[in-house]
Amino acid sequence: MRYLYTFLLMFGFWLLLSGKFDLFHLTLGVISSLLVSWMSSDLLFIDSSKKGRLIEVWRLILYIPWILKEILLSTLHVTWLALHPAMKEKIAPRIVNFKTRLQSDAARVTLANSITLTPGTITVRIEGDVFTVHALSDKVASGLPGEMEERIARIFTEERP
Amino acid sequence: MIWQIDIMILTLIVICGVFAISVKDLLGAAVVFGAYSFLMCLLWTEMGAVDVAFTEAAVGAGVSTVLFFAAVHRSSRQVKARVSGRLLYKWLGLVASGLMGGVLFYASTDFPDWADPASPASSHLSPHFITQTLTETSVPNIVTSVLADYRGFDTMFETAVVLTAGLAVLIILRLGGCRTAGPVREKSAAIQTAYKDSIIRFVTRMVVPFMQLFALYVIAHGHHSPGGGFQGGVILGASFILLAISYDLKMALNRINEKAALLLANTGVLIYAGIGFLCMLLGANFLDYSILHRILPATDEIAARSHAMLGVEIGVALTVMVIVMVIYNNIVSNGTYEKGL
Amino acid sequence: MSNFFIATGVVLCLFMLLALYRTIFGPTIIDRMMGANIIGTKTTVLLIIIGTIYGRVDMFVDIALAYAMLNFIVTIAASRYFAHHKNIRAEGYGVLHYTPTKEADK
Amino acid sequence: MINTLTITLMIAGLFFFFATTVGVLRFPDFYTRMHAAGKGDTLSSLLILVGLAIYNLHHISAGNILVTIKILFILMFIFLASPTATHAIIDAGYESGIKPWGKESNREGQDDLAD
Structure with a gap:
C-alpha cells in the first residue's frame, strides 16, 4: 500500500518539476517514481495502516499562517535585540527542560521546529519525553510549551491525557 | 556578466581562498573551503556557465565537503607544526612564487575578452555547435x-x-x-525506533x-x-x-x-x-x-x-x-x- | 527593475561578508559552521536573483534546489562530527568550558 | 503593482538579513548567535524568495507558473531544513559541552523540570 502512496506522491512531484507532458517524459516520470518508491518507500510512510493522514496534512497547512506570524514576531524580537545598544543587559539566556505529552515523531518534530522558529527559543535536543530548550530570557522560558503544544496536539489528533 | 555582483563575489572568493589555506584547524578549513565552493558555484552561474555551476554545487559544495569531514573524522584534526628550512629558502620561495604569479598575471592580459565572438575558441568550432546542434541531435542543451x-x-x-x-x-x-x-548483512535497527x-x-x-x-x-x-x-x-x-x-x-x-x-x-x-x-x-x-x-x-x-x-x-x-x-x-x-x- | 535586483545582489554580498567574518574567525568551529550555513542559504537566494536578472529563472531554479539540499547535508554532516568528537577547539582536546572572552583562535 | 510588492518584500528581507547578521556578530556566545542566525536566515530567505516568485508572475504563462511553484518548493525546503540545521548545529555545541553565556544569577536554575 505504501508503495502506491509513495508512487503517487512522487509522480505528482515529478509533474511539478518536469513541466513536460509528452509521452516520452511521462514514461520517464513513471519509471523514476517506481524506482524511488522501490528504493525508499519505507522512509516516507512508516505504518501504512494509519488513517486520517490527509486530514493531518490539511490541518498542517492551516497551521502555516500562524507559524509565519510567529516567525515574523521572532525575527523582529531578535532584530530589536541585535540592534539594541545595551543588548547584554536585555538578554538572560538559560536552558530549560520540559516534558511533552506528544507521542508521535511527526508531532514532536513539528513542535521542535516550531519552538526553534518562535521568539527567543531553540530546541537543543529531545531525549525521551524531555525537550531541552535554549531560551533568550526568563519571560519566554516560562511560557513554554504553552499554546503551541495545544495546537500541534490538535493537528495530530492526540487525545489529552 | 553583471560586473557589480562579479566584483563582490570575487572579493568574497579571494578572502575565502586565503583563509581556507591559513586556518590551522582542519575542520575549520573544511568549513571555509565549503563556503569557497558555494561562492565559486555562484561565480560560474553568474558568468552563464550553468552546467559547470551545477557540477560545482553538487560535487564541490556538497559531497567533497562531506568527504573532508569524514577524512578528518578518521584522522587528526590538527596540523602538525613543522619547523623547517632556513629563512633564506623561505624568502627564495616567496620571490619565486611572486615572480610566477606576476608572469601569470601578465599573461592573463592576452586572454580574449569574456564572451568575445572573435576569439579563436569561439570562431572555429563553437559556431558549429551553436547553430547545428539542434538540427543534428534535437537536443536543446548544447x-x-x-x-x-x-x-x-x-x-x-x-x-x-x-x-x-x-x-x-x-x-x-x-x-x-x-x-x-x-x-x-545484519539489519540495522528499525526505522521507527x-x-x-x-x-x-x-x-x-x-x-x-x-x-x-x-x-x-x-x-x-x-x-x-x-x-x-x-x-x-x-x-x-x-x-x-x-x-x-x-x-x-x-x-x-x-x-x-x-x-x-x-x-x-x-x-x-x-x-x-x-x-x-x-x-x-x-x-x-x-x-x-x-x-x-x-x-x-x-x-x-x-x-x-x-x-x-x-x-x-x-x-x-x-x-x-x-x-x-x-x-x-x-x-x-x-x-x-x-x-x- | 533589473537595477534593483543588481543592487539587491550587491547588498546581499556585502552582508555575506559579515557572515564570512564568523566563518573565518570563529572563535569556535561551531561559529564557523553557522557562518557557512548562512552563506549557503544566501547563495541559494542569490542564484535565483541572478536568474531573474538574466530572465532565465527556469534554468537557475534547479541549481538552487540542488544547492539547498546539499547545504542541508553539509550542515548535518558537520554537526554529526561532534557526536563522536567532543573537542570544540583544535588545540587542547577536551576543552569543555568555553568562555566567550577568549577570542583568539589562531 | 507587482513591482512595488516585490521591492517591499525584498527590502524587508534585506533589512532582516542585515539585522540578524549584526546579531550574529554582536551576541555574546554561540547559542545566542544561533538565535539570530537561524531565525533571520529563514525569514529573510522567505521574504526575498516570495518577492521573486511574485515578480516571476509578471507574464503569466504555464512555464512561469511552474517556475513559481518550484521557487515555492525551495521555500518549503528551506522552511523544513533551516530549523533542523539550526537544531543540529546547536545540538553539536551542547554535545561538546559549551556552557551557555549567562549572568551569574541564572546559572543555578538550569536543570529544573518545568512541566
Missing part, C-alpha cells in the same frame, strides 16, 4: 550534446576515471586485507525520497535544462550519504551493499562502452549513435542520437552515484563498514 555525443569518447574515459578513483580508495583502505567477512536525535532523522526521512526523485529528474532532463548524468548521480549518491549520516552506515548498506554497488558501478561504464560497441557492430564508428535508429523502434537518425545520449547519461549516473557512496562509506569507516559519522 552542453549535454557536446559532452555526450560530440566529445563522447572523452566523457567515457572520465567515467572510467571516476570508477578507477573509487577502486583506488577501496584498494588503499583495504590494504590490510578485508577486515569484515564480506558485505554487512526512538532515537535521541529524532528531529534530524525524521526530516531526513521526509527529504530523501524527494531528493532521489529530483536527482532522477536532473538525469532525465539533461537534454532540456542544466544537469545530466554526472550531477544527478552525485545527488543520488548524496541522498544515500545523508541516510548514512543521520542513521548509520548499515541503513545505507541495507539498500545497496558493497557487492551490488560495485556491480552497478561497472554496469554503468559497461552501458556507456556497450552503446559504443553496439554502434560498431551495426557498422558505424565507435559511439556514432545515429546508426542506432536501425534497432530503436520509431526513431530516425536524429532522435536515435538523442535517445542514445540519455542511455549514456544513465550509465554515467549509475557509476558516479555508486562511486560517491563507496568512497564515503570507506573513508568514514576506515574500510571496515562498522561505524559512520
Whole structure:
C-alpha cells in the first residue's frame, strides 16, 4: 500500500518539476517514481495502516499562517535585540527542560521546529519525553510549551491525557 | 556578466581562498573551503556557465565537503607544526612564487575578452555547435550534446576515471586485507525506533525520497535544462550519504551493499562502452549513435542520437552515484563498514 | 527593475561578508559552521536573483534546489562530527568550558 | 503593482538579513548567535524568495507558473531544513559541552523540570 502512496506522491512531484507532458517524459516520470518508491518507500510512510493522514496534512497547512506570524514576531524580537545598544543587559539566556505529552515523531518534530522558529527559543535536543530548550530570557522560558503544544496536539489528533 | 555582483563575489572568493589555506584547524578549513565552493558555484552561474555551476554545487559544495569531514573524522584534526628550512629558502620561495604569479598575471592580459565572438575558441568550432546542434541531435542543451555525443569518447574515459578513483580508495583502505567477512548483512535497527536525535532523522526521512526523485529528474532532463548524468548521480549518491549520516552506515548498506554497488558501478561504464560497441557492430564508428535508429523502434537518425545520449547519461549516473557512496562509506569507516559519522 | 535586483545582489554580498567574518574567525568551529550555513542559504537566494536578472529563472531554479539540499547535508554532516568528537577547539582536546572572552583562535 | 510588492518584500528581507547578521556578530556566545542566525536566515530567505516568485508572475504563462511553484518548493525546503540545521548545529555545541553565556544569577536554575 505504501508503495502506491509513495508512487503517487512522487509522480505528482515529478509533474511539478518536469513541466513536460509528452509521452516520452511521462514514461520517464513513471519509471523514476517506481524506482524511488522501490528504493525508499519505507522512509516516507512508516505504518501504512494509519488513517486520517490527509486530514493531518490539511490541518498542517492551516497551521502555516500562524507559524509565519510567529516567525515574523521572532525575527523582529531578535532584530530589536541585535540592534539594541545595551543588548547584554536585555538578554538572560538559560536552558530549560520540559516534558511533552506528544507521542508521535511527526508531532514532536513539528513542535521542535516550531519552538526553534518562535521568539527567543531553540530546541537543543529531545531525549525521551524531555525537550531541552535554549531560551533568550526568563519571560519566554516560562511560557513554554504553552499554546503551541495545544495546537500541534490538535493537528495530530492526540487525545489529552 | 553583471560586473557589480562579479566584483563582490570575487572579493568574497579571494578572502575565502586565503583563509581556507591559513586556518590551522582542519575542520575549520573544511568549513571555509565549503563556503569557497558555494561562492565559486555562484561565480560560474553568474558568468552563464550553468552546467559547470551545477557540477560545482553538487560535487564541490556538497559531497567533497562531506568527504573532508569524514577524512578528518578518521584522522587528526590538527596540523602538525613543522619547523623547517632556513629563512633564506623561505624568502627564495616567496620571490619565486611572486615572480610566477606576476608572469601569470601578465599573461592573463592576452586572454580574449569574456564572451568575445572573435576569439579563436569561439570562431572555429563553437559556431558549429551553436547553430547545428539542434538540427543534428534535437537536443536543446548544447552542453549535454557536446559532452555526450560530440566529445563522447572523452566523457567515457572520465567515467572510467571516476570508477578507477573509487577502486583506488577501496584498494588503499583495504590494504590490510578485508577486515569484515564480506558485505554487512545484519539489519540495522528499525526505522521507527526512538532515537535521541529524532528531529534530524525524521526530516531526513521526509527529504530523501524527494531528493532521489529530483536527482532522477536532473538525469532525465539533461537534454532540456542544466544537469545530466554526472550531477544527478552525485545527488543520488548524496541522498544515500545523508541516510548514512543521520542513521548509520548499515541503513545505507541495507539498500545497496558493497557487492551490488560495485556491480552497478561497472554496469554503468559497461552501458556507456556497450552503446559504443553496439554502434560498431551495426557498422558505424565507435559511439556514432545515429546508426542506432536501425534497432530503436520509431526513431530516425536524429532522435536515435538523442535517445542514445540519455542511455549514456544513465550509465554515467549509475557509476558516479555508486562511486560517491563507496568512497564515503570507506573513508568514514576506515574500510571496515562498522561505524559512520 | 533589473537595477534593483543588481543592487539587491550587491547588498546581499556585502552582508555575506559579515557572515564570512564568523566563518573565518570563529572563535569556535561551531561559529564557523553557522557562518557557512548562512552563506549557503544566501547563495541559494542569490542564484535565483541572478536568474531573474538574466530572465532565465527556469534554468537557475534547479541549481538552487540542488544547492539547498546539499547545504542541508553539509550542515548535518558537520554537526554529526561532534557526536563522536567532543573537542570544540583544535588545540587542547577536551576543552569543555568555553568562555566567550577568549577570542583568539589562531 | 507587482513591482512595488516585490521591492517591499525584498527590502524587508534585506533589512532582516542585515539585522540578524549584526546579531550574529554582536551576541555574546554561540547559542545566542544561533538565535539570530537561524531565525533571520529563514525569514529573510522567505521574504526575498516570495518577492521573486511574485515578480516571476509578471507574464503569466504555464512555464512561469511552474517556475513559481518550484521557487515555492525551495521555500518549503528551506522552511523544513533551516530549523533542523539550526537544531543540529546547536545540538553539536551542547554535545561538546559549551556552557551557555549567562549572568551569574541564572546559572543555578538550569536543570529544573518545568512541566
